[in-house]
Amino acid sequence: MKLQKVKLVLFSSVILLFAAQTSQAEAPSPGTTDPVITQSYFEQNTLSEAKVKEIVASTIAANAGGSNGGTSTTPTAAANMKVVQLENGQTLYAGAGAEFIVRSGKVLAVSNDENGIPDVTGGKDLPAGTEVALNHLLIFPTEGRGIKPSPKNDTSIYVMVRGGFLILNADGSKVLQ
Known part of the structure; x- marks a missing residue:
């Protein structure tokens, strides 16, 4: 009887170990599949063409200036x-x-x-x-x-x-x- 209990515990342990490895193998690894995102997430986290134009225009305006005819260090x-x-x-x-x-x-x-x-x-x-x-x-x-x-x-x-x-x-x- 004791031998049967040991075999049953051993068999159950093997089954549980196998089940745990199988569930890990089926889970996708990070970065291996394309993520599914919502449209609102995409719109909040990307730059629109209008936003890019606004950034470029403000950068150009911030760098506006010119030489005054003398040596300049600005x-x-x-x-x-x-x-x-x-x-x-x-x-x-x-x-x-x-x-x-x-x-x-x-x-x-x-x-x-x-x-x-x-x-x-x-x-x-x-x-x-x-x-x-x-x-x-x-x-x-x-x-x-x-x-x-x-x-x-x-x-x-x-x-x-x-x-x-x-x-x-x-x-x-x-x-x-």
């Missing part, structure tokens, strides 16, 4: 492009980190040391006195470099500028923007 001034007209006899100097794109006219690179100006579009350094190609992006790592009209220039010079800059006349006086 992030909003560095984030916006300004179109500058350069006259014959003037030199456009860049602040550290400024970017120029010459849109029209013939200009030459200017540098107060032996280092040139990185022409990102052309993939080379422009030493002082080199003619700058139109529509090439120039990045100025330090101050003391810029551009000036070429003696061969016979048209208006327009430059897109991002960042701080300074325009000097031939006599060294500042041009107010």
